[in-house]
Amino acid sequence: MRSVIAIISIFLSYVTSYAFVPQSMMRFHCEKDTAVIDRLLQEAPKHDSPQNSVYHFASQLIDSPYKANTLEGDQEYLSINVHEFDCVTMVETAIALAKTSVAPSPSWRSFASNLESIRYRKGTMDGYSSRLHYMTDWIADNVYRGNIKELTQEIEGATTIVKSLNYMSRHKEQYKALSDSANLAEIKRVEMGYHSHRIPCLKPQHVTKKSTINLLKDGDIIVILSKTDGLDASHLAIVHFVDGKPHIIHASTLHGKVTLENITLSDYLKRHARTAPGIRILRVRD
Numbered sequence: 001m002r003s004v005i006a007i008i009s010i011f012l013s014y015v016t017s018y019a020f021v022p023q024s025m026m027r028f029h030c031e032k033d034t035a036v037i038d039r040l041l042q043e044a045p046k047h048d049s050p051q052n053s054v055y056h057f058a059s060q061l062i063d064s065p066y067k068a069n070t071l072e073g074d075q076e077y078l079s080i081n082v083h084e085f086d087c088v089t090m091v092e093t094a095i096a097l098a099k100t101s102v103a104p105s106p107s108w109r110s111f112a113s114n115l116e117s118i119r120y121r122k123g124t125m126d127g128y129s130s131r132l133h134y135m136t137d138w139i140a141d142n143v144y145r146g147n148i149k150e151l152t153q154e155i156e157g158a159t160t161i162v163k164s165l166n167y168m169s170r171h172k173e174q175y176k177a178l179s180d181s182a183n184l185a186e187i188k189r190v191e192m193g194y195h196s197h198r199i200p201c202l203k204p205q206h207v208t209k210k211s212t213i214n215l216l217k218d219g220d221i222i223v224i225l226s227k228t229d230g231l232d233a234s235h236l237a238i239v240h241f242v243d244g245k246p247h248i249i250h251a252s253t254l255h256g257k258v259t260l261e262n263i264t265l266s267d268y269l270k271r272h273a274r275t276a277p278g279i280r281i282l283r284v285r286d
Contacts, residue, residue, distance in 0.1 A: 021116055027077035036082045037108040044101050050284040051219030053098035058238040058249045061090060064258045066251050076128045078116055087236040090251040090258055091221060092118050095284055118147060128177040129186030134165050135223055135233035136194055151281040155215060157206035165194040167230035199232060201225055201278040204269040216246050223280040
């Protein structure tokens with residue numbers, strides 16, 4: 001009897017891990033999206049770790065065009081676009097593909113469910129304010145639900161910076177959805193939870209240390225922090241080692257596409273020292 005209950009529990013946990021978003025609440029870039037997702041999943045080799053899988057799928061997105069604001073619109077949809085990316089949607093797509101690739105029957109539908117789980121609070125899309133807009137909120141929610149773990153504070157030299165997150169409410173004119181008073185109120189409520197919040201930070205000078213390089217792996221996620229008042233992060237990227245040194249794959253505004261940087265992560269941070277106080281390091285869980 002106990003074994004039957006255990007099997008049922010496993011089945012239910014598997015089924016309920018997917019949020020069944022109706023297709024009417026999905027917004028695709030074009031009619032080819034589902035075919036591209038299925039092809040990427042079918043052609044993917046089996047990997048021995050989730051971060052290797054994340055790296056693989058990120059590498060498959062290289063040379064895709066950069067496109068900002070693909071998630072915005074008059075109504076909140078589960079936006080699926082595997083043809084063009086900003087830095088966040090590229091990382092979310094690579095993670096969702098990696099998680100889907102280990103499913104018993106990987107498909108674009110299970111990809112959509114994994115994407116929802118990563119992008120929305122508690123893994124469920126419920127309007128604009130349910131999207132995890134701030135990276136600090138994105139990290140906290142995904143760590144709590146076991147999607148990712150944070151490595152930043154495991155690294156020698158890691159510290160914290162204190163910030164109050166309120167950029168969105170103070171610049172509501174930049175966000176069309178915040179013209180709705182209910183959305184604005186919900187965003188303010190989220191921001192209140194991050195008043196004078198301590199954010200883990202690894203400063204750029206520690207990125208070249210052997211202890212940091214030894215801990216990093218292909219497929220780890222780099223969150224580049226921001227000095228902008230009220231904003232926690234300015235960029236996301238995925239680690240790839242070249243000749244033993246960490247580089248990044250990211251959706252680059254400078255290059256206008258997803259690219260593997262030809263300079264190291266350390267040199268990239270040096271170039272952006274005026275705006276980036278440091279980084280956070282994340283890893284996808286099994």
